[in-house]
Amino acid sequence: MSTKDSTRRKQTTVPCPTCSKPVTWASTSLWRPFCSERCRLIDLGDWLDENHRISEPLEGYSEDDSSA
Ligand SMILES: [Zn+2]
Numbered sequence: 001m002s003t004k005d006s007t008r009r010k011q012t013t014v015p016c017p018t019c020s021k022p023v024t025w026a027s028t029s030l031w032r033p034f035c036s037e038r039c040r041l042i043d044l045g046d047w048l049d050e051n052h053r054i055s056e057p058l059e060g061y062s063e064d065d066s067s068a
Helices: 037-052
Strands: 013-015 022-024
Touching: none
Parallel strands: none
Antiparallel strands: 013 022
């Protein structure tokens, strides 16, 4: 069996859902379909925000150093 198209490997790319940057669909692209971990987190945070609307700062983190 001989494949004539073996000279040129077709590279599948998909647009990153977050920034629309072309992402190579390969095992080397760890964050596909996102271009990076950052875009992946942004996307996740996006729908999380829509569900919970977390917009309050981290409060309640007080050190318990009250040594009477
Ligand atoms: Zn991206």
